[in-house]
Amino acid sequence: MNPFWSNANVMITGVSGTLGSALSKELLSPEYGIRRLAGIARKWQPVEALQRSLDDSRFRPLIGDIRDIDRLRIAFRKVDYLFHAAAFKSVNLGEYNPSEVLSINCVGTQNVLQAALEDGVKRVVVISSDKSVSPINGYGVSKRMAEVLAVAWNSYGGANGTRYSVSRYGNVAGSSGSVIPLFLQQRETGKLTITHSKMTRFWMTIQQACKFIIRCMEQMQGGEIFVPRLPSAPIMQIASVIAPDAQMEIVGIRPGEKMHELMISPEESHRACDVGWAYRITPEFNFWGASYPSGSPVPEGWAYSSASAQRLTDDELKAILQ
Numbered sequence: 001m002n003p004f005w006s007n008a009n010v011m012i013t014g015v016s017g018t019l020g021s022a023l024s025k026e027l028l029s030p031e032y033g034i035r036r037l038a039g040i041a042r043k044w045q046p047v048e049a050l051q052r053s054l055d056d057s058r059f060r061p062l063i064g065d066i067r068d069i070d071r072l073r074i075a076f077r078k079v080d081y082l083f084h085a086a087a088f089k090s091v092n093l094g095e096y097n098p099s100e101v102l103s104i105n106c107v108g109t110q111n112v113l114q115a116a117l118e119d120g121v122k123r124v125v126v127i128s129s130d131k132s133v134s135p136i137n138g139y140g141v142s143k144r145m146a147e148v149l150a151v152a153w154n155s156y157g158g159a160n161g162t163r164y165s166v167s168r169y170g171n172v173a174g175s176s177g178s179v180i181p182l183f184l185q186q187r188e189t190g191k192l193t194i195t196h197s198k199m200t201r202f203w204m205t206i207q208q209a210c211k212f213i214i215r216c217m218e219q220m221q222g223g224e225i226f227v228p229r230l231p232s233a234p235i236m237q238i239a240s241v242i243a244p245d246a247q248m249e250i251v252g253i254r255p256g257e258k259m260h261e262l263m264i265s266p267e268e269s270h271r272a273c274d275v276g277w278a279y280r281i282t283p284e285f286n287f288w289g290a291s292y293p294s295g296s297p298v299p300e301g302w303a304y305s306s307a308s309a310q311r312l313t314d315d316e317l318k319a320i321l322q
Helices: 018-027 044-054 069-075 091-096 098-118 138-157 180-187 206-219 235-242 266-271 314-321
Strands: 009-013 036-041 059-063 081-084 123-127 163-167 191-194 200-204 225-228 232-234 247-250 262-264 272-274 278-281
Touching: 009 018, 018 036, 018 044, 018 206, 036 044, 036 069, 044 059, 069 098, 081 098, 081 206, 091 098, 091 138, 098 123, 098 138, 123 138, 123 206, 138 163, 163 206, 180 191, 180 235, 191 235, 200 206, 200 235, 200 314, 206 225, 206 278, 232 235, 235 314, 262 278, 266 272
Parallel strands: 009 036, 009 081, 036 059, 081 123, 123 163, 163 225, 191 247
Antiparallel strands: 200 232, 225 278, 272 278
């Protein structure tokens, strides 16, 4: 049993989403030995479905909106560790509904951070996205702002208060925002729609995402942005592995889309280092006096891009798709 988690009270916002559901199953396994897992989300139907699937008396299903800070103040009482996974995640719809992106991803995140501070939560990991790096769409801008908020809230906690860090990673295969479910659906028609033939993306499985953010919680000192070491794949390779005999129709890049994704920008490289299991970006200011373990600095001006990252083989892609 992992002593870090033994007898801990854990909270997940956005618990009924792809990540929240998978993370709940992982944390309730005997390996961790947690005392209680609480999860909060806006819609009762998927929360109730998750409760049935977990079938564990330690799970506490809560209905609420992260834009309601009073609800969060009640929900976070006696919580030790908090994963903030709730977010508006659609790039396309975010361009048409920017006020919702702002209120959920920015104001809602600020509410989570503040309620955690007031309730004495020990550690908070905010889930971010590769789209936060040099953002070109409303979703990416909002996730970058969520990162900035998370880092800054360490200052408000002081030397011995709540600690906040960020987990930033790429596309999760099979998640609601992934192109993979779309390709699997289109395969039945014999035609796949491709935005651009040269587009690339980082990829990881939901199991890898869960293990990564759990390790971020265990290793954090406060103020860091953790980035996993991930391979990438061209969109055409993904399409051909899913439906090798299908017709490929190029439909053009959607509003707010990038050709390639960045997970560390050249401007962040001077604060980034390789710690073996991940890259760590330290904050530009450290008023709370955190001390970070040593790592190997990355080259000055280096960009961690899906265009140049290690490529997945077809067999590795097939394993991810299973």
